[in-house]
Amino acid sequence: MPIAIHRTSVPVSVDESKCIAEKGCTVCVDVCPLDVLAIDMIKKKAFMKFDECWYCMPCEKDCPTGAVTVEIPYLLS
Amino acid sequence: MNTQEIETDVLVIGGGTAGPMAAVKAKEKNPKLRVLLLEKANVKRSGAISMGMDGLNNAVIPGHATPEQYTKEITVANDGIVNQAAVYAYATNSYKTIQELNNWGVKFEKDETGDYAVRKVHHMGTYVLPMPEGHNMKKVLYRQLRRVRVDVTNRIVVTRILLNEHGVAAGAMGFDCRSGDFIVIRAKSVIMACGAAGRLGLPASGYLMGTYENPTNAGDGYAMAFHAGADLANLECFQINPLIKDYNGPACAYVTGPFGGFTANNKGERFIECDYWSGQMMQEFYNELLGGNGPVFLKLDHLAEETISEIETILHTNERPSRGRFHEGRNTNYREKMIEMHISEIGFCSGHSASGVWVNERAETTIPGLYAAGDMASVPHNYMLGAFTYGWFAGENAAEYIGSTYQDVPIDRGQIEAERERIFAPTKVEDGIPPAQIEYKLRRFVNDYLQPPKVTRKMELALERFAEIKEDMKRMSADSPHELMRAMEVHVIYDCAMMAAKASLFRKESRWGLYHNRVDYPKRDDANWFVHCHLKKDDNGDMVSFKKPVEPYIVPLDEDEKDAYQRMRIVKQTPGKHEEKSVEQAAVTTD
Secondary structure, X not given: OOOOOOXXXXXXXXXXXXXXXXXXXXXXXXXXXXXXXXXXXXOOEEEEOOOXXXXXXXXXXXXXXXXXXXXXXXXXX | OOEEEEEOOEEEEOOOOHHHHHHHHHHHHOOOOOEEEEOOOOHHHOOOOOOOOOEEOOOOOOOOOOHHHHHHHHHHHOOOOOOHHHHHHHHHHHHHHXXXXXXXXXXXXXXXXXXXXXXXXXXXXXXXXXXXXXXXXXXXXXXXXXXXOOEEEOOEEEEEEEEEOOOOEEEEEEEEOOOOOEEEEEOOEXXXXXXXXXXXXXXXXXOOOOOOOOOOOEOHHHHHHHHHOOOEEOOOOOEOOEEEOOOOOEOXXXXXXXXXXXXXXXXXXXXXXXXXXXXXXXXXXXXXXXOOOOOEEEEOOOOOHHHHHHHHHHHHHOOOOOHHHHHHHXXXXXXXXXXXXXXOOOEEOOOOOOOEEOOOOOOEOOOOXXXXXXXXXXXXXXXXHHHHHHHHHHHHHHHHHHHHOOOXXXXXXXXXXXXXXXXXXXXXXXXXXXXXXXXXXXXXXXXXXXXXXXXXXXXXXXHHHHHHHHHHHHHEOOOOHHHHHHHHHHHHHHHHHHHHHHHHHHOOOOEOHHHEOEOOOOOOOHHHHOEEEEEEEOOOOOEEXXXXXXXXXOOOOOHHHOOHHHOOEOOXXXXXXEOOOOHHHHHHOOO
């Protein structure tokens, strides 16, 4: 079957001015139960890669610089 | 794809609640043993309590409750179908577990005299103990894992139990969801602590992961136990919970109960006597929801400011901290109006109801060397404290087993090759169906056909649709190790959906209120169905259901206690006439 990609808004945003992934930090990626965050290897910043969020918030709570914000996903906000 | 073969003594699968306790206790029992804990996510933030927990639902503390009283309560709440030995074993060790957690640094609410501030929420006894600082739970557990030097490997998706030539647990197989490596672990005893089957039903929001349970818990333990040949018990006693509508997190009306909060109908009136979760309570909730008095609300707006602030602190900073953010976005403030509630999608979870992999009071499954604990193990209404207590049993007994019963028996390598083939099949399909689409369709059918009230014809249709999806799964493709994890979870959800349908069709009566409300058999039938219903894989690989007698009670019930949970609905009387239907009528007249 042919595949198409469709656009979707995701609930986790990362303030790139605060994110210190370039220094080797991967805390938010490590603690996510669904493993949906990743480090963008070009920008060296964390981002939400998969739209599979449980809005549980370890990524936000455990981020050492307060760079991560979890919003309630749009469809249930 | 690389293969990693690892050897250990005790293998623990799942690092949420029961798993870390099991690993620590196995190591403490025999520090010479190698204990390996595998976690699908990361033990620092995994499982049902990834962000913490706001309280203990079932603390049996001397001076406040007795093991006998608690065993009675759960027997009655579960309509008599319990192995009391398993419940009683929990109850007699509950306080020991609390003390251990207290020693480890978990803070429980205490009164001015230093005594535990236990509150009455259940119909009969007093067992609820708030944990205002319960957000530290995972940190506390992690410290213990480090202290006793348990080996931990994160991001491993375990898919099958390895059996030796005598049919005894000998390890497990799976893969790394980051690297895609195939993992084979040889172990002398295996403990499963894989949580609920939380991705069975589909939440109305359309988000596959917007579930009530932590969606990482797809039901992996249930599927693995089935394929290993273990018995599963009373799966038809579904988990369905009251929740905040759309947010899909626990409403926790019972947490607010001791403060004066309650579940109300659209008139702002109380309609159930007791907010503690049971199938009978859920049936009344459902009746009110769909009747003219719905929707159902959490009512706190009559309480004082200090009380509401305290409730907010408990509910918005522990188990599901995004709840406050949800209310903010909706402009729903506990002070100003009632909060709309709803019911969750269906799932399996002994922690809340009674659907689990069968275990005895030693946390042993029917497969030698294989143990289970926590939400996936069959001890009813066991909650977090039961997960810790049974994790403790599993850890100690699995360690002891190695020193006594364990024999080194060869394994058939054929099962390893077969599992490698099965796991990596979706990586070889080109232009296949993405796992998320198959999962959505499968879980939509679960909602359409299996959600109570259960209708025989619908459940038969479910079996047909699921069989078609099983065929579709051959065309499922995965383009990364991450997507391979989702693909393997689709297999797990399929297994759980089949078990849910077959188990529900087998028990031809209604029991446990909404959890097993069978429209074609609306009455409880103790003459034929006062039994456990077990399900397992037969020699042909098919699912079979069969009856098992309820074990003799250790704590007998008094006549007037037996139907305590059947009298959930508040019956209002006006002179000469009953305003509300009787409970018996209400339980069967659902649409």
